[in-house]
Amino acid sequence: MTAAVTDSAGDIAAQASTIKIDSGLSVTDKKNATIELTPDQVSCADVNLANLENCSVHIRGTPSTLHIANIKDCRILCGPVSSSVFIEGCRQSKLVLSSQQLRIHSTRDTYFYIHVTAKAVIEDSQELRFGPNPLLDETPTEIWTASGLDKNINHWDKVGDFNWLAADRPSPNWSLLDQQAPWENSLQFLFRFQMFYGMPFLSSIY
Numbered sequence: 603m604t605a606a607v608t609d610s611a612g613d614i615a616a617q618a619s620t621i622k623i624d625s626g627l628s629v630t631d632k633k634n635a636t637i638e639l640t641p642d643q644v645s646c647a648d649v650n651l652a653n654l655e656n657c658s659v660h661i662r663g664t665p666s667t668l669h670i671a672n673i674k675d676c677r678i679l680c681g682p683v684s685s686s687v688f689i690e691g692c693r694q695s696k697l698v699l700s701s702q703q704l705r706i707h708s709t710r711d712t713y714f715y716i717h718v719t720a721k722a723v724i725e726d727s728q729e730l731r732f733g734p735n736p737l738l739d740e741t742p743t744e745i746w747t748a749s750g751l752d753k754n755i756n757h758w759d760k761v762g763d764f765n766w767l768a769a770d771r772p773s774p775n776w777s778l779l780d781q782q783a784p785w786e787n788s789l790q791f792l793f794r795f796q797m798f799y800g801m802p803f804l805s806s807i808y
Contacts, residue, residue: 626650632657639663644681645748651678664749668701682717682741682749700735700751713779719755724776725764733779734758 628650629637634657639649641663649665654673661668661680668683672691680687683701692709699714704722706714710729716722717735724730738753746753759778766773 628652629654629659641681646684664745668699670697682745682751684749684751698735698737700738700741700749700753702751706730716758717751717753717756718758719751721757721760721762723762723764727763727765728775730761730776731779732758732761732776 626648627639627643629639630650630652632653633655635654637657637659639659639661644661644663644665646664646666648667648669649661650669650671651659651673652669652671654676656675657673657677659676659678659680661678663681665680665683667685668680668687670678670687670689670692673695674693676692676695678695678697678699680697680699683699685701686703686705687699687701688705688707689697689709690707692706692712694711696713697715700717702718703720704714704716704718706722706724706727709724709727712729713731713733714722715733715735717738722732734756735758738756741753761773761776763773763775766775
């Protein structure tokens with residue numbers, strides 16, 4: 603399987619090798635790259651992203667699971683994940699995700715725009731910021747059906763911290779993004795995510 607990659611200058615196009623094992627798809631060891639995985643590639647697959655720096659990743663379709671490890675200064679936009687998203691070793695990144703479960707380990711200084719049907723859990727992480735995924739209505743009905751997720755069940759603002767057990771005080775390791783978001787609708791968010799966060803222009807979200 604291949605994933606389209608364009609370098610950071612935008613003037614050289616290439617094909618980046620990925621590794622597919624059984625139902626799994628892996629993209630690893632990339633820097634300053636733009637990566638797009640198509641619905642045919644990721645449908646019901648376990649998608650793995652690892653060792654990425656300053657990359658923009660657009661995952662279209664409905665992965666079964668998503669594993670992200672050791673990324674820095676990346677922007678990731680992913681279609682609905684049927685089961686779980688596992689993140690470890692993430693730094694200075696922005697992620698737009700929808701899943702049943704979200705588990706975050708050893709991550710710092712990262713923004714999450716999420717839709718989860720179960721409470722997200724963090725461990726050994728600091729400076730995490732959570733906001734709602736504003737692109738839910740941009741997802742076609744058939745994508746939601748394929749993913750098995752209910753977009754009306756959303757616990758984006760409920761986060762459990764394994765390193766903070768005090769029930770009477772909030773964890774200092776994460777916070778909610780300002781409810782007064784700097785955009786009025788999903789299209790403004792997408793424009794901001796693309797232009798200000800370094801994602802390429804997306805002609806189609808999902």
